Amino acid sequence: MGRRLALFLLLAPAVLWIGLLVILPHVEIAILSFSQRVAARVYTFGFANYLEFLAEPVYWRTFARTALLSILVTLITLVISFPVALYIAKFARGKSKPVLFLLCLIPFWASELVRTLGWMMLLRETGILSHFLQAIGVIGRPVEFLYNDGALVLGLVYGGMLFMIVPLTNALESLETAQIEAGYDLGGSHLTVLRRIIIPHAMPGIVAGSIVVFMLTVGNFVTPVMLGGKNGLWFTEQIYSQFITRFNWPQGSAFGFMLLLLSTVIVWIGLRLTGQGFSETLRRS
Amino acid sequence: MSQVADLALLGVTKDFGGHKAVNDVSFEVAPGEFFSILGPSGCGKTTLMRMIAGFEHPSAGDIVIRGQSMLGVPANRRPVNMVFQSLALFPMMTVGENVGYGLACAGISKAEAGPRITRILDKVGLGGFADRPVTRLSGGQRQRVAIARCLVLEPTLVLLDEPLGALDLKLREHMKLELKQLQAAFNTTFVYITHDQSEALVMSNRVAVMNHGRFEQVGSPRELYHHPATSFVAGFVGDTNIFSGEVTGARAAGIGIRLSTDVELAGSGSASGQAKAYLRPEAVALAGSVSELSALPNRFAGTVSTVLFDGAASTLVIRADKFPMLRATLPQAGPLAGIEAGAPIAFGFTAEALKVFSARGV
Numbered sequence: 001m002g003r004r005l006a007l008f009l010l011l012a013p014a015v016l017w018i019g020l021l022v023i024l025p026h027v028e029i030a031i032l033s034f035s036q037r038v039a040a041r042v043y044t045f046g047f048a049n050y051l052e053f054l055a056e057p058v059y060w061r062t063f064a065r066t067a068l069l070s071i072l073v074t075l076i077t078l079v080i081s082f083p084v085a086l087y088i089a090k091f092a093r094g095k096s097k098p099v100l101f102l103l104c105l106i107p108f109w110a111s112e113l114v115r116t117l118g119w120m121m122l123l124r125e126t127g128i129l130s131h132f133l134q135a136i137g138v139i140g141r142p143v144e145f146l147y148n149d150g151a152l153v154l155g156l157v158y159g160g161m162l163f164m165i166v167p168l169t170n171a172l173e174s175l176e177t178a179q180i181e182a183g184y185d186l187g188g189s190h191l192t193v194l195r196r197i198i199i200p201h202a203m204p205g206i207v208a209g210s211i212v213v214f215m216l217t218v219g220n221f222v223t224p225v226m227l228g229g230k231n232g233l234w235f236t237e238q239i240y241s242q243f244i245t246r247f248n249w250p251q252g253s254a255f256g257f258m259l260l261l262l263s264t265v266i267v268w269i270g271l272r273l274t275g276q277g278f279s280e281t282l283r284r285s
Numbered sequence: 286m287s288q289v290a291d292l293a294l295l296g297v298t299k300d301f302g303g304h305k306a307v308n309d310v311s312f313e314v315a316p317g318e319f320f321s322i323l324g325p326s327g328c329g330k331t332t333l334m335r336m337i338a339g340f341e342h343p344s345a346g347d348i349v350i351r352g353q354s355m356l357g358v359p360a361n362r363r364p365v366n367m368v369f370q371s372l373a374l375f376p377m378m379t380v381g382e383n384v385g386y387g388l389a390c391a392g393i394s395k396a397e398a399g400p401r402i403t404r405i406l407d408k409v410g411l412g413g414f415a416d417r418p419v420t421r422l423s424g425g426q427r428q429r430v431a432i433a434r435c436l437v438l439e440p441t442l443v444l445l446d447e448p449l450g451a452l453d454l455k456l457r458e459h460m461k462l463e464l465k466q467l468q469a470a471f472n473t474t475f476v477y478i479t480h481d482q483s484e485a486l487v488m489s490n491r492v493a494v495m496n497h498g499r500f501e502q503v504g505s506p507r508e509l510y511h512h513p514a515t516s517f518v519a520g521f522v523g524d525t526n527i528f529s530g531e532v533t534g535a536r537a538a539g540i541g542i543r544l545s546t547d548v549e550l551a552g553s554g555s556a557s558g559q560a561k562a563y564l565r566p567e568a569v570a571l572a573g574s575v576s577e578l579s580a581l582p583n584r585f586a587g588t589v590s591t592v593l594f595d596g597a598a599s600t601l602v603i604r605a606d607k608f609p610m611l612r613a614t615l616p617q618a619g620p621l622a623g624i625e626a627g628a629p630i631a632f633g634f635t636a637e638a639l640k641v642f643s644a645r646g647v
Binding site: 176178179181182183184185186187188189192196197200201 | 339340352359360361362365366367369370371373375377378386388389390434435438538
């Protein structure tokens, strides 16, 4: 009896946390998303919210756009972070290793909002980039670099990099240097060593980092609102407007569920394509 | 030189910020030779090997393989393959993929590589293991994969960086024999580095003894053992008794040395002043009484202090008046085989057996 109580007490925080903060809201949202309004304050069970999503092009276009851009952001983040992580893990010596790692971390001391504002100062029409390009004569008059997909992707990649570098560095640090040397010694080119030895070893880190970055990007709200264009909405903005602006909670819930589904499906496809197991990835990262 | 050496090092030096890890090393390795570099850890042998493989670049000197200078040739273009200390097998590949990796890098088609992989695996005794993941092999099998992975490329030279270090004693003894047989079967030149003198002596045609970045002596295992050129070699190669003392001058046979325990011995060498003398345990002749040893210039009577029984390698620790503690091999076939601690014993040795070197620089 006493042992059972101890077990219960030990598990209680985790159970409460998952139950109250994860399962309960999602059950609530799921129920809400299947309720349709038939009259003022009268709701019945139905698929109207999901049908509305399919019927209205702006909804599913934003949805598809968010999915594709998030995949793009994840890939760009991976391509930029990989050499950085490889350098930190395998080539930096002595003190430069923790210093480099810290340099990656420093921007994250400021909140996402402040970091994004920093990008706005750089990229806006009267910003530093515009002034600089005018000064060296590349452009004749001020140019607005904000409010387009380029600025949006840039901001999202910047925000995701740390979450890619950390698992990648961890994965690459466990790669024995002699294996890289053996790869060259047996006649491998840089590309062969990268493709056949370094990347396969880093795969759990690549998958873990990509999952985290993808999820953070899909669910990001601040960066798309601040850097994105007016005609290039992010799906979280749709959810926000349903909940807050239009006060249509059932519709917002349906959108929320669609986003959850999107994340799940794409992560699942990613795991299948790379041949990695989910539990294996979580264990190694 | 009638035959081009497989490997020649000409005055190779490696400077790490003022510290000369390898200092003006020159040697040649003939085709088909098993050449070992033996030295204590930190003597520069690993740096030397990494320079031959192409992972480090010499500060001065040249590395020549079959008449071709390797300066500026990257590791992946050198006709040299290395068996790493950790073996560095690729864990995400099967045995066959590990062996085939180098062939694929060389642009050899799968159709041609397949039979070559099968043949080499058969030769190293791993026939039928091609599809096995390397993570599910025993230590000895992993060793053979690492060697097969090199030999399949038919390199001019195979470098081995203490590959037996991680194995347990029994397997290590077995792999010593196997490596030597493999080397003979493939007739490939092996350069082997180790700190284990037994590995070097058993397997090699020639051994270089390295200390503080320099070669102390290069020679056959017998030469090193019986005719060490320096004090370091005498102390490092083989088991030995070490005495310190002072050279008293030339004698009819060799030189005289007075040990710190105030006994004068006849030795061989060309030392002067403070000196160290080395005497192999098996060079000590044992007898029941001193009169039986009258042919030897050095002969003493003492008592057995301890018997260290180890089969054929059994030794006695002997104490004698004015003589430092001495270890002597106890033949298990002779009349003294059953001797016990406390028994009186006579011992002696020739002047030739006692190697005397000046103490400077030791």
